[in-house]
Structures are given as structure tokens and as C-alpha cells.
Amino acid sequence: MSKQIENTQHPNSNYHIPVLFNETIDTLNINPNGIYVDCTYGGGGHSKGILKNLSSKGKLFAFDQDVDAQENLQSDDRLIFVPHNFRYLQKFLRLHNVQQVDGVLADLGVSSHQFDVGERGFSTRFDGPLDMRMNTNENKTAAKVIQSFTEQQLHKIFEQFGEVTNAKTLAKHIVQNRTKQPLQTIEQFKMLISAVVKGNPNKYLAQVFQALRIEVNEEIDALKEMLLQLNNLVKPGGRAAIITFHSLEDRVVKNFFRNGSFQNELSDNPFAIGEKKKTWKLINHKPIVANEDELKNNKRSRSAKLRVAEKI
Template identity: 65%
Template sequence: MNPDNSGMVKKKNIQVAGTEPADLSASAYHIPVLLQECIDALAIRPDGVYVDCTFGGGGHSRAILEKLGPEGRLVAFDQDADAKQNLPADDRVLFVPQNFRYLQRFLRLHKINGVDGVLADLGVSSHQFDEAERGFSIRFDADLDMRMDQRSELTAKEILASYAEQQLHKLFEQYGEVTNARTLARTIVAARGKMPMQTISQFKAVVQPVVKGNPNKYFAQVFQALRIEVNDELGALKEMLQQLPAVLHPGGRAAIITFHSLEDRIVKNYFKKGVFEEVEDQNPFENKEVKLELKVVGKKPVLPTEKEMKMNPRSRSAKLRVAEKIETK
């Protein structure tokens, strides 16, 4: 049964798009960042329709549901199959096990013509970092995987084995801001076929001679670059942002939490200018005005409090930016 905007679907289990109802269970999975700030920013209407683009542990979603009345709706996206275990037993929820880059497609599929708010927490969940076999964390030894969606084919070890030196140089420089990206890329290519690079420990051993500065910080930057490439994180973010004007009702809000400068720059530029920096002012003799459909809410991004950063150190780099769909006259 596909839900639509005419009323609630009266079922006492979760609707999962394209799957059978989930076996529901709660688990400690991820501490939601800037929780109250997100809820305040969304200005939730009890009868509204809201989207959590990154369901994860469900912390943000449960807070939204607490503000919704019986006629309210929540659509929760998450490409990680593990997130499904955290679904609450609430028939106001529709779970979509897909990347949020398909936001508009799945809203249309379920006959949802517009929503009142969209939330996205772009950070990797604590669960993903803490599951050693997922290969996200430098703290463990495991296969170099890093896929958020296990249905995807591209893994970190595939990138290390197949990308040309120039490609590796570019991704480490752009996505990880690695200071010696060129040297790192050259070292990886030179070692291929001679030394194994299937696991985290094997990879560390190969590149250890070229590590600069604090090893933990260095590998964190390298792993960030690989993770972004494996999951096409910036491409997915741009696609989702471009769909916001079409899916939001006038006056509806988008609240996006970023965790590094690459994401934050994309969100900031799109909310403020309606474009991404890569396509700005290509020809100085052309005057192409972008019709803004979103307006920024708040002069500066919202940052976590000292209390939150002490309780949840992973929130330290978080920034919340909010935009509102402009009401046309």
C-alpha cells in the first residue's frame, strides 16, 4: 500500500518502501548531533510531512515524531541496511532504504507531492565507525571497504588497486586535504602488485614511510578522502540540495548538518546563491541571474554547545545550516 497525502495509513507496523515490515528493535547506534537545534530550526507543524534523509539511529526522527500529531508524517531515508533495526513502532513512518540523492523520486513514488521540512545529518554514524568490519575507522584492522550501502560495488581497496596516480592525487588533495597527496598517490601506485593493500593494516604499512605530522590525523584525512569517493558523498549531497526547492512547500525548511569544510561550503553556497562554486561566473560577459528559491535562516551556522561537545566529542566539527523555501507572491 502506497501512502498519499489524503490521510494516514492505518497499520500498526512500519512501512518500508520495497521491503517487508521490519523486525523492530531499539539499539544504541548513534548520538544525534544538535538535536534540539534541529527541531527548533524545522519549526515543526503537528500535521506536517517531514523527511529525515539520514535516519541512522533514529534520534532525530524520534524527536520529530514527538512534535507531530496523529496526522503528521515522517519519511526516513537511509542507504545503510543496519539502520532498519532502529525503526520505531509508529505507523506515521515510511522508511525508504535508499540514498537521499533519490529524495524526489521516492516521494513521488509514494504520492507525496510536497513536504514541510527536510533534515540531513551528513556525518558517518557512530555505529559505522565502531563496526570494525565496515572498514571506516583507523582504530581497527579490517578489509578496506567503507561502503555505506553494501549493495554498491566500489570499495576503498578497489580504488587503491585501480585508480591512476593522477586520480588518487586529486581525491586525496581535494577530499582529504592531504598535504603530500602527490607523494602518497605515487607511493600507492608504486607498491601495487608488490605489497598487499587489502586491509587497513596492510595499507598503513605501505604508506607509513610518507606519513606527515600526526599519524592519526594524517590517516583520518586519507580515510575521509577514500570514504567520500567510495560513497560519492559530495555528488549525492549536491543532487539532494538541488531537489529541495521542488519538494519543499512554501515556508518549508531544510536543516543540514555538515562535518567538514567541503560539505559545508557546498551547503552554504547553495543556500545563499542557489549554485555550487564549480559553476560560478564562468563567463564575465554573461549575466546569468540565478532565481533564488531558498532563503538562509540565521546569519551564521549553528554550532554545538560546550556541553554537547564534552558529552559527544564527535559533534565538535558539526555545523547546522538552515534555509526556507521562499513563498512566491
């Protein structure tokens, strides 16, 4: 039965409008008395949807590594906020005596709030510090990455995390010019790379910034570490719903749900076909994407893909 709920009462829609809201709540197939985890609380929109479907016996653990997300905390006895990186999911749940849960949601990447506050340094639209940290207690900022990474390291992140067409040229240009001028702000960085921008400048800058952000926050490593923990954490019959915003993340999630790991068994050993016991049953074979209404009303939903799987 559908458990769709109104998509109009998000706790803080100025902070962030949740994407694929009904689709996520619906496919999580929430057990009213269950224990759930929202790995990415943000503005609390998805969390509110989960809480609405829980009885007074249910519980929701909500993680977010950005202190700003705490502005949006809803007063609800069933909600336990964990102000940490979801790569430490099991560790923090164990501190709360939780060994297994009924479902997990992760709505990856950054919130609209993080993009909209120029001082956070995530957006190409404002000048601000070259920062991009979701957790401002961490040391690695975008400025440090740009100033200290080798040409090869920069090439790799621009190519893999940003799919920047001239990643090699860009990396070389940065390394050759980064000591010639101050490099602490977005505008200074944009000026530095202006000579090698290729194609549509907005698209190009968005790709470069995405690559830096993923590196600064170690997003792919954190995602893989969190997913691997789900194999033991989610109860049989429980579900995991993951929303991604770019192809690299989506591939990681797709492969994980297929194999329960990140080793490609087939290419390692062709005889392994059929031998390995599956860990996850796919609820949707193709990722769920936003419908026309949502696409019209929320630009961010354009690249969102939801994959859901049930623990076997």
C-alpha cells in the first residue's frame, strides 16, 4: 500500500527542498515500529517524512556532518541527531546500543543551503573562501587541495570526479601558475583558470567545483564505507534508499546493490557466476528519477537518481 504523504510541509524549505520525496518514503516501505537512519539530515525534509510514518515506538537516527543542519532539528522524542560523518555509521549507532536497523536513507551531496551561503565556498555564483568543507572542523579545504596536490593528483580528481574535458591541461595550468598570485578566494581561482576554460563556462566551472568538493569531503570513500556497513546493519527485509546526483556515485551504488561489495567478481573470475549468494534484492532495476512536476519546481531534481534495495 502506498504511504505517500503531503510534500508541502518541509521543516525548512528555505534550507533545502527534498528531492524524490514521495518516491523515497514510499519505497522505504516503513515499518511503523522500526528503527531508521537518515544519513543526510540537511533541512530535515526526508526525516520528517520518515517520522510521519513511524509510531510512537519507532526511532530515527539522523546524521549530518554540517553543524548548520542542526538549525533544522525538529523537536521529536523519536529523533536522535548524530552530528557526524555517516562513514562512522555503525560506530555511532553502537554507542546508542543499536546493532541492526529496518531502513537507511542517504540523499547524497550538498544541500541548497550549503550552495547558497557564499562563505562556504561551494558555489561558483559568489565570491568567498576556497573552502567547500561540509564539516568545518576538518583540515582539508579546496584551497589546500589546489595548492598542495601534485599535477597527477589534480588531473585524476578533475577527470574522475568532474569529468572535466581538458582535465590534464587544467591540472598542468594550475600547477604552473598557482604560486604566481594569491589563491584563497573563488574569484582568484576563477581568474587563475580562466585561460583554460573550455566550452560553456558555467558548465565547465560547475564540473571543476564538483570535482574539488568531492575530493575535499572524500565523498566517494565515505559513500563506499557507509554502504559496506549496510550489509550487517540492515535487517533481512529492511531497505536502503540512496539518492545520487552524478554518474560516479550512481555507479558505486548500482554495483554495491548488485554485488554487496566493490569487487567486480565477473571480471576477476568468470566461473564465479551464480556461485555468490546475493545480499540485496533490487526494488527498482532502473533508478527512479523526478517526474515532470518536480523537474519544473526543483532544478536540483534534474540529476537525482534513487536506487532502493532490500536486504535478503
